[in-house]
Amino acid sequence: MFFLRYLHLWRMKKIAAVLVLLGVSMHLLAQTQTNVFSGIQIYGSARVAALGGNAIALADSDVNLAAINPALIDSTMNNQFAMSYVKYFAQSNFGYSSYAFHPKKSRFAYAATLQYFNYGTSDRLDGLGNNLGSFASAEYALTLGSSFQVDSLWRIGANLKNLYATYDNVYSYALAADIAATYSNPKKKFAASLVLKNVGLQLVSFRQNSKEKLPLDLQIAMSKQPKNAPFRFHVAYTNMQRWDVTYFDPNAPVVVDPLTGNPVSSRTWKSGDDFMRHMVIGTELILGSNFKVGIGYNYRQRKELSIPNKPATAGFSFGASFNFKKFQLSYGRAIYSVAGGSNHLTFTTTFK
DSSP: OHHHHHHHHHHHHHHHHHHHHHHHHHHHTOOOOOOTTGGGGSOOOHHHHHTTSOOTTOOSSOGGGTTTOGGGOOGGGTTEEEEEEEEOSTTOEEEEEEEEEOOTTOSEEEEEEEEEEEEEEEEEEOTTOOEEEEEEEEEEEEEEEEEEEOSSSEEEEEEEEEEEEEETTEEEEEEEEEEEEEEEETTTTEEEEEEEEEEEEEEEOSSTTOOOOOOOEEEEEEEEOOTTOSEEEEEEEOOTTOSOOOOOOTTSOOOBOTTTOOBOOOOSOHHHHHHHTTEEEEEEEEOSTTEEEEEEEEHHHHHHHSBTTBOTTTTEEEEEEEEOSSEEEEEEEEEEETTEEEEEEEEEEEOO
């Protein structure tokens, strides 16, 4: 018994040390913003969208979470299948299909997700503005994931992503990986996850001899359902590898003091603003075993996409999940500005 207890403590200390070193190294390797394969940063799950996005610490048997945190893949997802569709802005839309499998008496579990991002068609114009027809743009991602059960509380996992994008007559191919660890205590209804996303490289670039970086993101999150409470909180901290994620708009109007002629400095508390741009907050109301309602808030999304002097409900999101006898149907809506938002519809079932 003493040996087993010592082995358990050694495992926990080893995992904690790895996670701390991972976090420190990512801070040292802070990267600038990138836009290659940007579609993989937007996940189509209605439930995830309703909670503000980045819901990586929901350890409750949902195959829709496998692609955003491989450490959540477990035996309870065995034979689960999900499909999701998102109506995005203008002609663009995207979606995915996911399937999970757990071999009997194995500490490993597996999942596969195929995502697509359709950006619609655009006009092809020459230098004089003459219309030469149209062309299509799209991105695809095939994600293969696996997790390993360390003990009754810890799981570690990894995703391998095959990324392909085509814009008219140019294309790109990249390989990326996600590495994750999840601590889940069902008795206390608490879970915490750390996920390093999109570690990889572009093997085939759009332009010859011009490699671009993938959207690297180190995220940490926790979820907690208070005792006897019909709701659960989820809080995520994204982009740990970079402190200042503020988007600089070169076309933003400059406010000038009419008396001095000098630019008027912002009254925003800079440190507080920088911190909140990493935060994604969500609450899920559990109204019985067959009905859930999700509400989320993404501060960075509100700051970057809302219209000045008319922010409305930008950055907020909401949705609901309905459990029927043989399947689950979820709807989520993320609001970006007064111009509108995205509608997510997800179908989940289990093959017997």
